[in-house]
Structures are given as C-alpha cells and as structure tokens.
Amino acid sequence: MARMRGEADPTRTLGVGLIGTGFMGKCHALAYRNANAVLGGLPPVRLELLCDVPDEKATRMAEQFGFARATDDWRALVRDDAVDIVCITTPNRMHHEMALAAMAAGKHVHCEKPLALTLAQAEEMAQVAQDAGVHTMVGYNYIHNPAFTHAKRLVEAGEIGRIVHVRGWVDEDYQADPDLPWTWRAAVAEAGLGALGDLGCHLVSMVCRLAGPIDSLIADMATVHETRPLAEGAGRQAVENEDLASALVRFAGGATGVLAISRSAWGRKNRLGFEIHGTKGLIVFDQERMNELMLYRNAGDKALQGFTTILTGPEHAPFGAFVPAAGHQIGMNDLKIIEAGAFLAEIAGGPRAGPDFKEALVFERVIHAIADAARSDARIHLA
Known part of the structure; x- marks a missing residue:
C-alpha cells in the first residue's frame, strides 16, 4: 500500500x-x-x-x-x-x-x-x-523543460521587470484535414473539451506559472469542420467540441494577455509558445525549438541591444543529467523523465513538484471559463 x-x-x-x-x-x-x-x-x-x-x-x-x-x-x-x-x-x-x-x-x-x-x-x-x-x-510535461524553468527563474529574478502583457499560442494541425476520420476526440462524452482540453491547458499551465493566476477573461471558439467521415463509408458524424479558441485575459497581478489555441492550423506540429512582455525586457519561447530561449533586456548601450538566444545546457538543470554540453538537445520524452523523477523525489520526502491535482484544477478552471465565456459572450471572473 x-x-x-x-x-x-x-x-x-x-x-x-x-x-x-x-x-x-x-x-x-x-x-x-x-x-x-x-x-x-x-x-x-x-x-x-x-x-x-x-x-x-x-x-x-x-x-x-x-x-x-x-x-x-x-x-x-x-x-x-x-x-x-x-x-x-x-x-x-x-x-x-x-x-x-x-x-x-x-x-x-x-x-x-x-x-x-x-x-x-x-x-x-x-x-x-x-x-x-x-x-x-x-x-x-512542457513546464518541466529546462528552457521553461529558466524563463521562470528570469521572471522571478526581475530580469524583464514587471510583467505587463502575455501572448501565448498553441497550434497543431492534427485536425486540419476535413477528411480525417471521426475519432473519440470529437465527442464530448469521450474527450470533453476539444482543442482547449487537449492543447489549451498546456498553454494555460505555462502562462500561469510565469505570470500568476488569471483573474478574468472573454473568449471565442469555433468548430472548423463540423462533421467528419466514419470508417468504411458509413456516412459522417458531428464534431461536438471546438477546433480553435481564443481569449483576452487579465491576470491577478495586473498584466493583460492574449491566448490562441488551434488543432486545425496547417503546418504547425507543436507550436506551443509565448512572449512575456515586461517593463525591462521580453522573453520568447517556442516548443518547436524547445532547447532555445530568447531574451531581450533594455540595458546598456542602445546600439548594442538585441535579442540573446540562450541554448539550454548544463547550466539549466537538469539538462546536464542528460548531456554535458549545450546545443546537443533533449527531447519531449526527456521532459517526462524529469516529471517522473520530480514525482518520485516528492514521494520520497522531497519538495512538492507539481502540478498536483489541486494546481491542475486551476488550469482546468481557466479552459472551462474560456468555453463558458465563448458560449455566453460574457466576461467570466475566476476569482
């Protein structure tokens, strides 16, 4: 037991x-x-x-x-x-x-x-x-990426000042083809929410860990392909959940934000990313280039200012446990190793790793609020 x-x-x-x-x-x-x-x-x-x-x-x-x-x-x-x-x-x-x-x-x-x-x-x-x-x-697993955890450290250290605006996106094309057969992901009774539950919650986990809880939002969503073919020419069946969603959000800390989610974006495979705008600079990340982080700081000689591309390496723990040199890359399955390792350490008496069910509930309240706001055409307050 x-x-x-x-x-x-x-x-x-x-x-x-x-x-x-x-x-x-x-x-x-x-x-x-x-x-x-x-x-x-x-x-x-x-x-x-x-x-x-x-x-x-x-x-x-x-x-x-x-x-x-x-x-x-x-x-x-x-x-x-x-x-x-x-x-x-x-x-x-x-x-x-x-x-x-x-x-x-x-x-x-x-x-x-x-x-x-x-x-x-x-x-x-x-x-x-x-x-x-x-x-x-x-x-x-994406919030266990050493590039993401480094971005969080930069924010907490004040490297970009006070956060004023967040832009986040997650785009994939696994539902872009209108002739793709109907699956359980299109049924509310099997999947619940669509793009929001499959992809949007990942984006919400990232922006909330960086900018804090979301206080309120307005939103819209749509089903791009309203029916999909059944197997063996048995007709078509309705798609019951959303293919895309977008939201204008206000964070409890005062920042504003824009979130965009799509599972019907041709050419995008896992474009999960964000821009964190601060009073002193900017952080940019894209999961399709998951071993890179871009940082802009408004400091020093204006003529020398520009984005710095940070390649994750041993300085960004636990990257060094996988490979001892920057630029040699870790992958998606490695993030799950970090996640499982953090969970095992927590069970053995180490620090809380998360997100546990309590924190995940915060993320899911946001994606359901986006759906509710889109259906009601009203601002939803989460506080």
Whole structure:
C-alpha cells in the first residue's frame, strides 16, 4: 500500500502500475524506467503491472515496456498490493473513475491531462486527493523543460521587470484535414473539451506559472469542420467540441494577455509558445525549438541591444543529467523523465513538484471559463 504524506521512505522500492499503452503510456514507461539512471538519487522503482485490452495486447506490451506482469482489468491493477504509483494514460473519460479508485486504494496517482471531462469531476478529484493524503502529479510535461524553468527563474529574478502583457499560442494541425476520420476526440462524452482540453491547458499551465493566476477573461471558439467521415463509408458524424479558441485575459497581478489555441492550423506540429512582455525586457519561447530561449533586456548601450538566444545546457538543470554540453538537445520524452523523477523525489520526502491535482484544477478552471465565456459572450471572473 502506498505511503501517505509525511511517511516517505527514500529507500523503499516503488511499484509502478500503468494503465494504457498508447503514445503517452509508452512515454510513462520510458520515464519511470529511466528516471533514476538519468537523474540519480531517486527511490528505486519496479515496473510492476501493466493494463490494456485485450489481455493479449497487455501481455505483449508488458514484455516490450519491461513490466513484470500484465492484466486486462484496471480495477485489479489499482487494488494490487505491489503497486504504489498508478499512471493513467487512457482517453479522458476514464481519468475520473480510475483516479478515484486508485486514491481510495491509497495509491499515488500520475494522471495525464486534462484531469476529467467536466469541471465538477476535476474538483472532486482534487478534493479526494487532499482528503486521501496521497501524492498526485498531472502530465504537464512542457513546464518541466529546462528552457521553461529558466524563463521562470528570469521572471522571478526581475530580469524583464514587471510583467505587463502575455501572448501565448498553441497550434497543431492534427485536425486540419476535413477528411480525417471521426475519432473519440470529437465527442464530448469521450474527450470533453476539444482543442482547449487537449492543447489549451498546456498553454494555460505555462502562462500561469510565469505570470500568476488569471483573474478574468472573454473568449471565442469555433468548430472548423463540423462533421467528419466514419470508417468504411458509413456516412459522417458531428464534431461536438471546438477546433480553435481564443481569449483576452487579465491576470491577478495586473498584466493583460492574449491566448490562441488551434488543432486545425496547417503546418504547425507543436507550436506551443509565448512572449512575456515586461517593463525591462521580453522573453520568447517556442516548443518547436524547445532547447532555445530568447531574451531581450533594455540595458546598456542602445546600439548594442538585441535579442540573446540562450541554448539550454548544463547550466539549466537538469539538462546536464542528460548531456554535458549545450546545443546537443533533449527531447519531449526527456521532459517526462524529469516529471517522473520530480514525482518520485516528492514521494520520497522531497519538495512538492507539481502540478498536483489541486494546481491542475486551476488550469482546468481557466479552459472551462474560456468555453463558458465563448458560449455566453460574457466576461467570466475566476476569482
């Protein structure tokens, strides 16, 4: 049974149970298998139990990922005494039930975003986590990028002065093709929000960590392709959620902001980025160039001023744990290693890593407020 807060034992081997073997399932498996090898000083882990359906697939993927056992019953996984951490990498509609069951069994939970289909479900998950006293982590891996954490340090150190304006964007083209077949991502009952829940929450996690909480907003959203073809020529089915959204936001600290989100932006693969405008300078980041950060500071000789491109390197921990030289790059899966390592360290008694369910709820309140503001054509206040 998983230990509660304040009962950490850094020498105890932690059993990992993984539900789901898709893109993010593999990412979690790689992260927990490699976290100690890369970062060091973490409690040892066992890749204990993997769940997928059918059972044949679970067995095959357990062998591929390096898990000791397999099952096609996720309820058996969360009850298993050898499992301490439950990783949930399933479609969105399953997160709520699985997380509640895992926490009821005393397990720590590492859940992919968004937390749930609805805000009410997410609020329940955060409250149960607090009451259960277990550790939780939500898969906002981009805020573990050394380039991002360096940007946060620059802001906190006052390098660009007081933040006055934030521009953020996240664009992908995985739903740009009108002939792409209908999938569960188009159904409210399966995915909840569309581009906001899949992409927008990542952007919100970044700007909130840099500029603080969002106080109020107005917004708009649209479905670009209102129907999509079903398999084998069986007609077309309605797309129930949004392909794009935008918001004008006001931060509690006084800054204003513009956020734009699209899953139908041709040519964009993971253009998740921001500009942070301050009274003394500017910080620019784009996830498609994830090992770079651009900094402008209004200091010194005007004739020599310009943007500085900072290539992440060993000076930007924990980059050096992966590679000892700047310019040699880390990748998306490496961010999940940092995330899993931070979670393991927290469970072993280290500092809170986050975002836990409580902080993730803040992000999800923003994306649901954007949807509500777009539907009501009114300013939504979050405070």
